[in-house]
Amino acid sequence: MNFSLPELRTVEVTRYVTPLREGGSLPAIVEADDDFLYVLKFRGAGQGVKALIAELIAGELARALGFRVPEIVFATLDESFGRTEPDEEIQDLLRFSEGLNLGLHYLSGAITFDALVTTIDAILASRIVWFDCLITNVDRTPRNTNMLMWHKELWLIDHGASFYFHHSWPNMEEQARRPFVQVKDHVLLPQASELEAVDAAFRSILSPERIHAIVALIPDDWLSGDSPFESVEEHRAAYVRFLETRLVHSENFIKEAQHARKALI
Structure with missing residues (x-):
């Protein structure tokens, strides 16, 4: 069966917008260097990279099966990104999440x-x-x-x-x-x-x-x-x-x- 190999873009997080506190792992809405907003799943939160792996595999399986799923991207956090964050809990989360994280395109108004x-x-x-x-x-x-x-x-x-x-x-x-x-x-x-x-x-x-x-x-x-x-x-x-x-x-x-x-x- 012919199919297109899945490809994921990589973006750099430029702005922390707001936490989504209904999630135990404190995902957040962030802005990236492509000017889009993403729901960011942090490698330093909760279950760590296992949750990111599950999100990635499940999301792309869903897409392959024809479901509507927000675009998934790799999102990098620079080591200096969280230094100006006043909330200590969020600052720790950002520090532990330096490197490659996972973002999903934010569906504004959903x-x-x-x-x-x-x-x-x-x-x-x-x-x-x-x-x-x-x-x-x-x-x-x-x-x-x-x-x-x-x-x-x-x-x-x-x-x-x-x-x-x-x-x-x-x-x-x-x-x-x-x-x-x-x-x-x-x-x-x-x-x-x-x-x-x-x-x-x-x-x-x-x-x-x-x-x-x-x-x-x-x-x-x-x-x-x-x-x-x-x-x-x-x-x-x-x-x-x-x-x-x-x-x-x-x-x-x-x-x-x-x-x-x-x-x-």
Whole structure:
């Protein structure tokens, strides 16, 4: 299957605009040297680069599957950037995040998706539920949908809590085969009646070549820190192996989602 290799731009952060304090990792709106605003995810916050890796892989997988996702960029923070920041907590965050971070294009004026206000058809709901089962995304609940309506279109955001297996690497192969039991809390599960049809279509899109290309985007620097692997290459290959194994055994998470859906309707 022919496809374009994903490419990410690199920008330099020039101005800290405001923190987004609803997130535990203190993401922020920043301005970059291309004059655009971005939601910046900091390597020095919360779960560190693992959250950035999850955001990167999940976001580009979503884009490959045809979802609307804000542009993802690499964003560099100069060592002198936070010196004038008066808030000590933010100043520490900026200092610990020097170097390469991750930014998502800021969707100015977007509003949070509300399932009680906006109706999603069965196909789109099934596509999103399938995707979140694949990446083990626990953050798509009625309380926190992590979806936005922007110019009357649905956008997926904030996938940093995905791939939670990489916080504990032992038994990775077993974890890749497991159903996604948290799907029972998914905000779109009641509408997701077309999971089997979506499965066939999406598995054909996510070829090994495409998965390798997306995982190859992870900067070596993010893979060379606290890691149980002997090399960056081995670490990167583990993400590929997880995704390929999960796709082969997608029936496991589909059945779990269907069972959870029957319990709801």
